[in-house]
Amino acid sequence: MKQDHENDGPSQRAAGFIGEAFDMNTTSIKIPGRGLLNRLAAIMEGLSGIVVLALAIVVTLGVIARSLSIPLVGAIEVAGVSLVVMTLLVAPALIFRNEHVKIELTNGLGGQRTQRVIDVIALLVQILVAAVLLYATFLLFAQDLQRGTAFLGELRLPRAMLTAVLPLSFGMMLVFLVPQLVRALRPRRTSAPSTPEEN
Numbered sequence: 001m002k003q004d005h006e007n008d009g010p011s012q013r014a015a016g017f018i019g020e021a022f023d024m025n026t027t028s029i030k031i032p033g034r035g036l037l038n039r040l041a042a043i044m045e046g047l048s049g050i051v052v053l054a055l056a057i058v059v060t061l062g063v064i065a066r067s068l069s070i071p072l073v074g075a076i077e078v079a080g081v082s083l084v085v086m087t088l089l090v091a092p093a094l095i096f097r098n099e100h101v102k103i104e105l106t107n108g109l110g111g112q113r114t115q116r117v118i119d120v121i122a123l124l125v126q127i128l129v130a131a132v133l134l135y136a137t138f139l140l141f142a143q144d145l146q147r148g149t150a151f152l153g154e155l156r157l158p159r160a161m162l163t164a165v166l167p168l169s170f171g172m173m174l175v176f177l178v179p180q181l182v183r184a185l186r187p188r189r190t191s192a193p194s195t196p197e198e199n
Helices: 010-022 034-067 075-096 112-147 165-185
Strands: none
Touching (some): 034 165, 075 165, 112 165
């Protein structure tokens, strides 16, 4: 039911009307359960952990080889690629667990409805950016596969091994962000006031 905004200021009325527009019927939209999303996040974290372990082994072998005056070819290249892959794999899980770096400039601005509008707009922006990057990085990956692009260095590693992780990362971000948007759009349930008999 719409609220009376006649006594509100212009900014409060605008936030109120936008908030009412978000109170659409999204209860019929089925979204993945937290259990499934949690397992997907755990898989991404596990893959990132494997890369961290591989990175630790390469760095350790590099230190030992250097102390023995035996050059370990490609150690720096592998370490550099591993750092990027590790970050890309764990980033979607951080979004799911709401542990990613964020600047909370809008906290405390306006009431609960205004904050909800800001949260929905922020989610829409994140989804738009992730979708654009998913499309762009998929094209880049396909191009690397077709051309056989390789990194400059001693190992001449194929660049597709890195660019393949980019669309995977942004795709998983969308998997975690879209359910958050659906939940944010759902009407808030308010508890009914208690009657004297219940007290």
